[in-house]
Amino acid sequence: MISLPHLASLPVTPGQLTGLLAILTIVLMNISRGRVWYHLPSWEHAFGLVGLSLLVDGQYLGLVDAPREAMMGETGRIMYVHVPSAWLTMVVFLFTCIFAVAFLLTGKRVFDLLVESTTEVGIVLSILLQATGMLFAKPTWGVYWDWDPRLVSTTVMMLSFMGVLSLRAALDDADRRATWTSVGAILATTSMGVTYMSVRWWRSIHQMQSSPDTVAKPMVLILRINAFAFLFLSVWLIARRWRIADAQARMDEAPPLPPEVTV
Amino acid sequence: MSWILRVPAVVSKELLIEWRERSRVSSLLFYSFALLLMVAFAMPDVRMLGDIAGGALWLGLLLASTRSLDQSFRVELENDSLEGMVLWPVDPLAIFYGKALANAFVLILVASVITPLLGVLYHPSWHGQPWALAAVIVLGCAGIAGPGTLVASLTAQARGSSALLPVLLFPLVVPVVMASARTTILLFQGDPMGQVDNWLVLLLIFNVVHWSLDGLLFARVVEEAG
Numbered sequence: 001m002i003s004l005p006h007l008a009s010l011p012v013t014p015g016q017l018t019g020l021l022a023i024l025t026i027v028l029m030n031i032s033r034g035r036v037w038y039h040l041p042s043w044e045h046a047f048g049l050v051g052l053s054l055l056v057d058g059q060y061l062g063l064v065d066a067p068r069e070a071m072m073g074e075t076g077r078i079m080y081v082h083v084p085s086a087w088l089t090m091v092v093f094l095f096t097c098i099f100a101v102a103f104l105l106t107g108k109r110v111f112d113l114l115v116e117s118t119t120e121v122g123i124v125l126s127i128l129l130q131a132t133g134m135l136f137a138k139p140t141w142g143v144y145w146d147w148d149p150r151l152v153s154t155t156v157m158m159l160s161f162m163g164v165l166s167l168r169a170a171l172d173d174a175d176r177r178a179t180w181t182s183v184g185a186i187l188a189t190t191s192m193g194v195t196y197m198s199v200r201w202w203r204s205i206h207q208m209q210s211s212p213d214t215v216a217k218p219m220v221l222i223l224r225i226n227a228f229a230f231l232f233l234s235v236w237l238i239a240r241r242w243r244i245a246d247a248q249a250r251m252d253e254a255p256p257l258p259p260e261v262t263v
Numbered sequence: 264m265s266w267i268l269r270v271p272a273v274v275s276k277e278l279l280i281e282w283r284e285r286s287r288v289s290s291l292l293f294y295s296f297a298l299l300l301m302v303a304f305a306m307p308d309v310r311m312l313g314d315i316a317g318g319a320l321w322l323g324l325l326l327a328s329t330r331s332l333d334q335s336f337r338v339e340l341e342n343d344s345l346e347g348m349v350l351w352p353v354d355p356l357a358i359f360y361g362k363a364l365a366n367a368f369v370l371i372l373v374a375s376v377i378t379p380l381l382g383v384l385y386h387p388s389w390h391g392q393p394w395a396l397a398a399v400i401v402l403g404c405a406g407i408a409g410p411g412t413l414v415a416s417l418t419a420q421a422r423g424s425s426a427l428l429p430v431l432l433f434p435l436v437v438p439v440v441m442a443s444a445r446t447t448i449l450l451f452q453g454d455p456m457g458q459v460d461n462w463l464v465l466l467l468i469f470n471v472v473h474w475s476l477d478g479l480l481f482a483r484v485v486e487e488a489g
Contacts, residue, residue: 104483152437156434156437157434159433159434160431160434160435162430163427163430163431163434164431166427166430166431167417167418167421167427167430167431170418170421170422170423170424170427171420171421171422172422173487175487176420176487179483179484179486179487180417180484180487182483183413183417183480183483183484184417184431186476186480187410187413187414187431187435187477187480188434188435190472190473190476191410191434191435191437191438194438194465194468194469194472195434195437195438197438197465197468
């Protein structure tokens with residue numbers, strides 16, 4: 001068993017190192033492309049940089065500094081990925097619903113594109129949530145999967161939003177696609193609530209929500225650092241995905257080429 | 264609120280279409296019947312059939328519903344009749360509730376034919392009250408038909424709609440299928456813990472949420488449907 005030094009005792013934290021490396025990469029790329037060295041192509045990269053550094057340090061803290069979990073031992077450390085991804089899945093899908101309602105009320109294209117981006121990022125987060133949840137469940141519950149309210153409703157939520165994406169992919173007309181995706185996203189969000197309530201009437205082995213009162217002090221801080229890392233990275237991913245969607249939308253509605261002049 | 268007066272007209276139009284194409288309802292019945300047989304063949308032991316009867320019933324109804332819901336908007340696409348109805352003008356709410364009621368009616372019809380068949384084929388024991396079974400069938404079919412009508416309106420004009428409908432619909436109706444199947448199983452096997460009422464309340468809540476929300480969302484869908 002290798003024992004690593006605590007984060008506070010390191011002269012430079014791995015997160016700071018990662019951040020510096022990333023900044024160095026950006027500077028080198030700027031120089032090689034003949035731009036000013038401090039040029040940042042778009043604002044969301046700042047979120048990406050901070051998120052990445054926080055994530056590296058947060059995971060180091062979770063793996064090295066955090067105390068052994070009293071019941072689950074070293075396995076409990078997976079919590080520092082599992083819990084933040086659960087929080088962020090909820091936050092991102094909540095924003096999907098908010099953007100969908102905003103699109104139906106205002107009809108602005110930006111909200112439609114944000115619905116698309118948040119749905120995709122939310123699905124990625126929920127896949128991460130399910131995967132870490134399964135790895136967590138095997139050593140603690142003895143099985144990878146149990147028909148548990150929390151698990152079932154999370155899976156149903158993920159499937160609903162995947163359905164929304166399939167619907168989006170199957171529609172060609174831009175206006176129709178925008179409206180119908182928003183309707184689908186609202187449906188997916190509301191159904192989640194009812195599903196959660198319905199499966200609660202089954203027995204559950206998943207613990208209730210944790211709060212700072214029920215978690216040991218040193219763990220709370222590490223969970224918060226990781227949660228902010230996930231938040232910043234999600235903002236970064238959503239903004240990047242939004243730019244792609246925006247470019248695609250502008251390409252789709254580009255004016256037709258002028259008719260060829262025949263002599 | 265004058266749109267409510269139009270709902271019966273839309274319902275009768277839908278049912279008239281169903282009546283004129285009776286082969287559709289009868290093929291739906293044969294489909295569910297064949298499904299019940301197939302479930303029986305897939306079981307390792309026929310003595311287990313009594314225990315799973317409730318689940319098989321709702322699985323059959325759910326799969327049958329995807330076929331009928333898909334048709335319900337397909338017929339409108341010929342001659343642009345949906346756009347015609349909107350321009351008449353029929354309020355979108357009347358169109359939605361008319362169609363959803365008609366879809367629920369067709370499903371209840373199928374359920375009331377295959378439930379007795381289920382009793383003959385699967386030999387479930389019986390410990391419940393007939394009114395409770397009737398309530399489950401009505402609420403369960405309405406719970407599938409309400410969101411199902413909205414989802415069908417979304418998928419009918421998309422590419423590969425018959426595959427897309429279940430993808431969107433099944434996650435939405437998880438609570439309905441769960442509650443209906445649980446209740447039916449409890450009615451067959453006995454309900455010592457008195458859970459039936461809770462499940463019925465859940466079905467009722469689901470129906471209230473979806474039948475009120477989906478109509479409003481449908482109004483936005485048809486604006487783009489033309």
